[in-house]
Amino acid sequence: MQYTSTRNNKIRVSAAQAIAQGISEEGGLFVPCELPVFDLNKINSMIEMDYINRAKTVLKEFLTDFSEAELDYCVNGAYAKEKFSSEKIAPTVNVNKNENILELWHGPTCAFKDMALQLLPYLMTVSAKKTADGKTIVILVATSGDTGKAALEGFKNVENTKILVFYPVDGVSPMQKLQMTTQDGDNVAVCAIRGNFDDAQSAVKSIFTNDDIKAELAKKNMMFSSANSINWGRLVPQIVYYFSAYCDLVEQGRIECGDEINVVVPTGNFGNILAAYYAKRMGLPIKKLVCASNSNNVLTDFINSGEYDKNRSFFTTTSPSMDILISSNLERLLYHVSGENAELVNELMASLSMDGKYKVSAELRDSIKALFSGGFADENGVFETIKQQFNDFGYLCDTHTAVAVKVYSDYVKSTGDDIPTVIDSTASPYKFSKSVLSAVNSDFSDINDEFETVEKLNEVTGADVPEPLKALKNKEVRFSDVCSKENMSEMVFSLLNI
């Protein structure tokens, strides 16, 4: 399997190159030149497999330059049962009728990012051995909260890697912040920046592509790579759980193999839902991809109008991991739906960086609309949904998942399309305890201590508190630096001691 770039489709690289490098030289994103096809027989054969074997079945089609032994090493290490709080790794839970929740937060940092970021360090180190001859890989991460912690946890103490994480100083939940600032490991550093996630992401992207900085690193035998979902190695593990959820539904007798399902994804950077799109293109019977946004509803507007316009107010919401106005992975979708038109992608991305907006043709808009439905939930909708899901079905969901549940219920109301559906649940409710607790019972909205809130939420709902979050209570804060976005590159040098 060869990969090319969304901005130059003459480029050909192997999976290992795409993963080690992170982003293509001219700033484009790596995409597979063609997609493997899974027919119903193949999907059927995956039903009786556990998650690890389902993962191997999907991944080996994409990582054709990895040997079987290498793939086994990566997948067995990443999804070792003791790292996850569910035997099934990513269980599919029926909440009500055709509403099924795919719980993607049973990993060590309690957010869906673990599904990819437990695997990425393995893929990256194997890839680097093949392509980067002994260089130390420096992972730079811009995070809206969950990626940072999941990447730190995945890469901590991994040989020949260093990881630096930047997060918006006021843009993450207290639990997310504590998870990052207490991170252990000898090769890790964390720094807050004054600005929002988009500022952090743009700065990281420009550091990546800055030739002077790259040259400095090269002198020290280091190279940058990315653990953000611009890295193909982040996306490919996410394709797996759509196949796995489908197999679970067949196994549970909720559908027959071959039946169509809908998929609903709480979306920020468009990585997770893009993985579902790839699964659909590979033959998984998905009818509609429902893209759920919070009040930062730039994607809802794009899907409905064909115009992407980030020139709008930025809202800091209770679902911070979706507080994003530049959804990087949309570039990959544009490339695919435009018939692999790299020239068009270049134009659109140039327009996005110059004017903060672009508009696609009516034809392109319609082909996107045929695949996707876009909707958003405001803060009130999120709180009402958390309360309702808990009161009606005894199911406790976090703020991000609530965005998806709300958008899904609006979708069913307006279309009548209520076929069996998988809704991604992307975080444990305990990562956002204060919001979740006050949604369930407003009497407790004045508790401010994070761990008191956790205990109260547990008392009120009976939902288990994940062990890794409990353990934070006694951990020491190691990282308290704050810098401006202009000073990020200096910070990188200082954190790397160069």
Ligand SMILES: *Cc1c(COP(=O)(O)O)cnc(C)c1O
């Ligand atoms: C990252 C994240 C999202 C958004 O996922 P994308 O792949 O960026 O669209 C949603 N919910 C949670 C909890 C997340 O951490």
